[in-house]
Amino acid sequence: xxxxxxxxxxxxxxxxxxxxxxxxxxxxxxxxxxxxxxxxxxxxxxxxxxxxxxxxxxxxxxxxxxxxxxxxxxxxxxxxxxxxxxxxxxxxxxxxxxxxxxxxxxxxxxxxxxxxxxxxxxxxxxxxxxxxxxxxxxxxxxxxxxxxxxxxxxxxxxxxxxxxxxxxxxxxxxxxxxxxxxxxxxxxxxxxxxxxxxxxxxxxxxxxxxxxxxxxxxxxxxxxxxxxxxxxxxxxxxxxxxxxxxxxxxxxxxxxxxxxxxxxxxxxxxxxxxxxxxxxxxxxxxxxxxxxxxxxxxxxxxxxxxxxxxxxxxxxxxxxxxxxxxxxxxxxxxxxxxxxxxxxxxxxxxxxxxxxxxxxxxxxxxxxxxxxxxxxxxxxxxxxxxxxxxxxxxxxxxxxxxxxxxxxxxxxxxxxxxxx
Numbered sequence: 380x381x382x383x384x385x386x387x388x389x390x391x392x393x394x395x396x397x398x399x400x401x402x403x404x405x406x407x408x409x410x411x412x413x414x415x416x417x418x419x420x421x422x423x424x425x426x427x428x429x430x431x432x433x434x435x436x437x438x439x440x441x442x443x444x445x446x447x448x449x450x451x452x453x454x455x456x457x458x459x460x461x462x463x464x465x466x467x468x469x470x471x472x473x474x475x476x477x478x479x480x481x482x483x484x485x486x487x488x489x490x491x492x493x494x495x496x497x498x499x500x501x502x503x504x505x506x507x508x509x510x511x512x513x514x515x516x517x518x519x520x521x522x523x524x525x526x527x528x529x530x531x532x533x534x535x536x537x538x539x540x541x542x543x544x545x546x547x548x549x550x551x552x553x554x555x556x557x558x559x560x561x562x563x564x565x566x567x568x569x570x571x572x573x574x575x576x577x578x579x580x581x582x583x584x585x586x587x588x589x590x591x592x593x594x595x596x597x598x599x600x601x602x603x604x605x606x607x608x609x610x611x612x613x614x615x616x617x618x619x620x621x622x623x624x625x626x627x628x629x630x631x632x633x634x635x636x637x638x639x640x641x642x643x644x645x646x647x648x649x650x651x652x653x654x655x656x657x658x659x660x661x662x663x664x665x666x667x668x669x670x671x672x673x674x675x676x677x678x679x680x681x682x683x684x685x686x687x688x689x690x691x692x693x694x695x696x697x698x699x700x701x702x703x704x705x706x707x708x709x710x711x712x713x714x715x716x717x718x719x720x721x722x723x724x725x726x727x728x729x730x731x732x733x734x735x736x737x738x739x740x741x742x743x744x745x746x747x748x749x750x751x752x753x754x755x756x757x758x759x760x761x762x763x764x765x766x767x768x769x770x771x772x773x774x775x776x777x778x779x780x781x782x783x784x785x786x787x788x789x790x791x792x793x794x795x796x797x798x799x
Contacts, residue, residue, distance in 0.1 A: 532587065
């Protein structure tokens with residue numbers, strides 16, 4: 380897929396002192412000076428977006444196969460979500476939880492019904508949802524399970540990615556996320572992912588919860604063996620331990636079902652959601668759980684000024700309504716076959732392995748072809764945006780609104796890059 384520069388236009392991005400529009404190169408140089416270096420973005424400066432396409436300040440168009448790490452499951456600027464946001468902007472955007480507002484109950488009820496759980500705790504970012512889940516699990520362990528004070532443990536999986544707060548990186552085994560940020564929070568045990576025997580050996584009378592991603596996204600879209608999630612559910616139920624499923628990336632239609640745990644008909648005690656819940660418009664996250672577990676939280680023990688604000692609740696409710704139709708889950712299921720077909724054809728021709736679930740793929744590129752970063756940069760030149768993860772692995776997570784032709788066009792671009 381090639382890109383054709385659009386006619387010259389006035390670009391957004393004027394600096395405070397330059398008096399005019401700045402080019403992509405100029406804006407990247409300015410960011411390098413003015414913005415903390417906590418990311419290593421691809422060299423593209425997005426100025427406009429709609430659906431599955433983005434456009435840079437010079438007018439070049441790119442097919443977005445990252446979708447904001449699944450935050451844009453419904454594409455950029457989905458009209459239904461924009462309408463919900465615009466209407467709410469004309470009403471009220473923030474009250475804090477010091478007062479009730481008219482959008483919160485409907486959002487909480489809708490999200491609980493969609494997920495099959497009972498009670499919603501609204502937050503803002505994915506990391507906040509994870510932190511909230513940890514706090515709830517610990518309090519439940521002390522008040523319900525009877526774990527002695529300050530001795531609760533939580534079992535996690537190796538290769539996990541749950542966020543970047545100091546507590547969360549305490550149980551990360553990624554040196555880039557962890558090194559230099561100690562001392563670390565105690566109370567976590569790590570076992571290999573997709574290993575039920577190791578998990579059972581780690582659970583004891585102090586264990587408050589097992590916290591896992593049903594599919595590990597940052598690790599390269601690692602899909603567990605059939606029966607693993609059901610085994611986690613059986614083990615946690617038998618040992619009176621909470622099962623916390625982090626579906627911040629995998630949830631809300633991405634894998635062809637509303638939740639990734641739905642593939643094994645499993646219902647966790649606590650479900651962590653984020654990213655797509657805000658429709659790519661506002662940050663929205665939530666812990667959704669069983670009523671008797673969530674009941675351990677009492678007024679003043681946890682909160683967020685912006686959590687569950689009216690604007691977030693309006694957009695979140697619109698997201699729930701979109702998913703309630705089942706259309707986006709069906710699209711992800713149907714397009715999974717296109718991804719599998721395209722990646723199968725590339726296996727042995729630059730691709731050495733891949734994993735696909737719905738519209739989500741981890742693609743292992745032959746290291747002789749290049750690193751994941753190098754392949755991502757070559758795809759950028761072809762007009763396709765993806766992002767590398769570890770080593771020579773790239774991730775594909777297009778908006779669920781992508782068409783068959785657009786997806787095949789992106790796979791053809793990958794074929795060209797691998798053949799270079």
